Amino acid sequence: MQAVAHPSAPLQADAVVIGAGPVGLFQVFQLGLQGIAVHLIDALPRVGGQCDQLYPDKPIYDIPGIPVCTGQELVALLERQIAPFAPTRHLGQRVDALAVQEDGRFLLRTTAGASFLTKSVFIAAGVGAFMPRSLKVDGLAAFLGSQLLYHPADVSAARGHHVVVHGGDEAAVQAAIACVPAAASVTLLHRRDVFCAAPEPLAELQALRAAGRIHVTIGQITGVQQSPDGCLQALELTGPDGGHARLPLTLLLAYLGLTPRLGPIADWGLAMERKQLAVDPASFVTNVAGIYAVGDINSYPGKRKLILCGFHEATLAAFAEAERQAGQKLPLEYTTSSDRLQARLGVAGAA
Ligand SMILES: Cc1cc2nc3c(=O)[nH]c(=O)nc-3n(C[C@H](O)[C@H](O)[C@H](O)COP(=O)(O)OP(=O)(O)OC[C@H]3O[C@@H](n4cnc5c(N)ncnc54)[C@H](O)[C@@H]3O)c2cc1C
Secondary structure: OOOOOOOOOOEEEEEEEEOOOHHHHHHHHHHHHOOOOEEEEEOOOOOOHHHHHOOOOOEEOOEOOEOOEEHHHHHHHHHHHHHHHOOEEEEOOOEEEEEEOOOOOEEEEEOOOOEEEEEEEEEOOOOOEEEEOOOOOOOOHHHEOOOEEEOOOOOHHHOOOEEEEEOOEHHHHHHHHHHOOOOOEEEEEEOOOOOEOOHHHHHHHHHHHHOOOOEEEEOEEEEEEEOOOOOEEEEEEEOOOOOEEEEEOOEEEEOOOEEEEOHHHHHOOOOEEOOEEEOEOOOOEOOOOOEEEOHHHEEOOOOOOOHHHHHHHHHHHHHHHHHHHHOOOOOOOOOOOOHHHHHHHOOOOOO
């Protein structure tokens, strides 16, 4: 990593955690116990990482002390556990740059233009940042950001538009429903007439279909048509029977799922082993003092990609950084009996 100077004033921090999956959330907890406040950044608009994105309703059986919980339930429990430490959240933005400064701190930048000058960095980036899957249709990319939006978190852009929402999962169904009040028309486009969502939004979709407020079109996008002034005017579709159709629109919202990408992390000058960050298993520090890697993103002898292992890694990484910042070995304290830890947890005097 090269030392860089930057003109704008970044946020000053003691610790930045990159990634709000289960391990990043538990890292916030362990740093909180050590008295270190955290800025928490995730590319997604919500916390939970793989638990939230890949298996929200599936059961997990191997979290110590919790015989069974779903992915979403685990995230909710972790949220409750970190509440006393109230990390500053910066969601919906990916960390794109990380550079060491002359004073030993680190400068981070996100895709939303935020920057941080921090004493320590905890990379809990899992299998990478979850990014929207894009459509591979000739001529469509030219409309990205204007008439084509991928996974917008809110659909305010739909106001007054003839909107096509493309996708078949809960995010697509919810977006189509959310567009109805403000859009000129709403079409939900999917390759088959089966939508994967919770019973409540499915029932609402049915009702809006019956009322003619949402039209459902079955087909795949094979081409685009432009108006003479260069606007996206219609989609060319191929139906399940092989027939062709034309679907006019003024705005396309695509919800084709999210896929993880390691992205810029590989360019940060950190030692890597087969696309994972190499760490010292005594502290989970990378080859740069003050930068730690925990959870699925790291690699060391015996590594297992399990949440439980990530929790252990986050614990030792927090101890290591607390001792580095204090410049001395710190005593082990128990949450059961330490007044200091209980005060940090906001439960002082509870015993
Ligand atoms: C179907 C399935 C079932 C599983 N079941 C179990 C189980 O039963 N028990 C178990 O222990 N494990 C299980 N796992 C594995 C477990 O989910 C992972 O070990 C765990 O999610 C790793 O957590 P993490 O916080 O390291 O990473 P992740 O959960 O992947 O979270 C990483 C986060 O970092 C963000 N991110 C990445 N790069 C950036 C960046 N540059 N800027 C900003 N944000 C970024 C991502 O958007 C993501 O939200 C399962 C996994 C799958 C897929």
